[in-house]
Structures are given as C-alpha cells and as structure tokens.
Amino acid sequence: MKLFTFATSPYARKVRIVLDYKGAAYEPVERCYSLDRKEDLRDACARAEVPVLTLDDGRTIADSTIICEYLEQVIPAPPVYPRDAYERARVRMIEDLCDRTFDAVGFGYFLGVLRSEAPEAAAIRAAAVDECRALLEVLERELGDRDYFCGAPSVADFTAICHAPLARSMKIDMSAMPRLQAWMERMRKIPAVAADRERASKAWAGVHNIAAEFEGPDGRIHWRDSRLEWPVRNGFIDLVAREFHAGKMMFPPRAS
Numbered sequence: 001m002k003l004f005t006f007a008t009s010p011y012a013r014k015v016r017i018v019l020d021y022k023g024a025a026y027e028p029v030e031r032c033y034s035l036d037r038k039e040d041l042r043d044a045c046a047r048a049e050v051p052v053l054t055l056d057d058g059r060t061i062a063d064s065t066i067i068c069e070y071l072e073q074v075i076p077a078p079p080v081y082p083r084d085a086y087e088r089a090r091v092r093m094i095e096d097l098c099d100r101t102f103d104a105v106g107f108g109y110f111l112g113v114l115r116s117e118a119p120e121a122a123a124i125r126a127a128a129v130d131e132c133r134a135l136l137e138v139l140e141r142e143l144g145d146r147d148y149f150c151g152a153p154s155v156a157d158f159t160a161i162c163h164a165p166l167a168r169s170m171k172i173d174m175s176a177m178p179r180l181q182a183w184m185e186r187m188r189k190i191p192a193v194a195a196d197r198e199r200a201s202k203a204w205a206g207v208h209n210i211a212a213e214f215e216g217p218d219g220r221i222h223w224r225d226s227r228l229e230w231p232v233r234n235g236f237i238d239l240v241a242r243e244f245h246a247g248k249m250m251f252p253p254r255a256s
Helices: 010-021 039-044 064-074 085-114 123-143 155-162 178-187 191-205 208-214 225-235 239-245
Strands: 001-006 025-031 053-054 060-062
Touching: 001 010, 010 064, 010 085, 010 155, 010 191, 060 064, 064 085, 085 123, 085 155, 085 208, 085 225, 123 208, 225 239
Parallel strands: 001 025
Antiparallel strands: 001 053, 053 060
C-alpha cells in the first residue's frame, strides 16, 4: 500500500497512526497539493487532499474516516473501533467533532496570526481560543474516568491526539482539565503516537514562518467547508470577503 500523507495534516496523521498501530506495511508519500502542486496526488484523488490510500492493485481510497473504516475491516487486529454499537457511534461522534470543529478553529486562529495586520486579527484569534477551550472541555467530559474515550485506544483517541495539542499553540491553560492532560501523556506513550509526534515536531521545526505552512506558491490559502463556515459564523465575513476578492483563496479542485 501507498499512503499520500503530510506530516502536519491531522487527517493524514490519524490514518498513519492507525496504520502503524496495526503494524501495516505501507509506503508514505509526503504531499500537500496547496503547497507543492504535484499532480500525482490530484490523479489519485479529485480533491487533491491527503490522506489517500493507494492499494497494491492501484485502487484508491480517500478521506481519513473512510480509510480508517477500511483498515479496520482488512486488518482487524488490533481493533481501533469498539465492538459495542453505541461505543462505535461515540467513536465516530468524537472523530467528527475533532475533524470538523477543531480543524476549523485552528485554521481560524492561524489565519489571524498570518493576517496580523488585518483589523479583525486579534478578535479572530480570541474567538478561536475561546472555542478551542470549550472543545477541550467537551473532550474532558467525554473522557470521564476512562483511560481512553471508549475504553481502549480507538480512532476517537487517535483523532483527538492530533488536534488537542492546539491548546499549547494557543497558550490555553489546561489545569482545569486534569483528565485530558493525563490522557495526553498516556497517548504519547503509545509507539504509533510517539512516532507521529516526532514527525510532526520535525515538520513544524522546519517551518520558519506560518505562511510557509499555509500559503501556496501563488500566495493562496487552502479553504474548504467548515474552514469557511467558522469565520462567517463568528462574524468575520468581511475578512473572508477581502481574501476572496484579493484572490488569496484556494479551494479543492473540481472533480473531473
């Protein structure tokens, strides 16, 4: 198998953690179409987004959630979904919360960092910090007294560990979330998670400014669905409009 991945993408990181946790053999291929414009990723997936899993026979599977569900079927041990139907639903709900909302909040925050001269910059960063803190409190409640969200390490945990460290970037005090703090330390002792953390840390260390991580060679930033909804919902529509009219927005390519 071959995995189109990117060291700082939480979606690709999730899939790579699952592959490593299951001990699967695969070839990682680092790609980010919005930054490198390499067509092999676009050939594998019409949206040109990581992760994409290419099977040995050439067939491809896109979307991190779909890939994880596929991997669970073809490599059932060790499992990353509970057997109980309700707990499996909880896994998916926590995964969806992280993939949709945490990603949008983090994007909004770093947009405020990148566009520091914009009149809304401080306000959009503050809104992102407030919502990120609220999301972390949701995870604290969902975790409860368990070591992991659904009893044993699952896709819920592997997704959340790719997003929860946003707290550090945003300088959020987590002293009121002791269960989540203990969970993060527990997760980092899992070899697959430790390897992911090392890869992500090295990638971020190589970024000399936030623009290098967000802006493509033409100066445009990659937007999509919830990343667009979040700033509009929070009242930053003028900032979004200026980005659009200035030609600074990039969206996934249209399906051919």
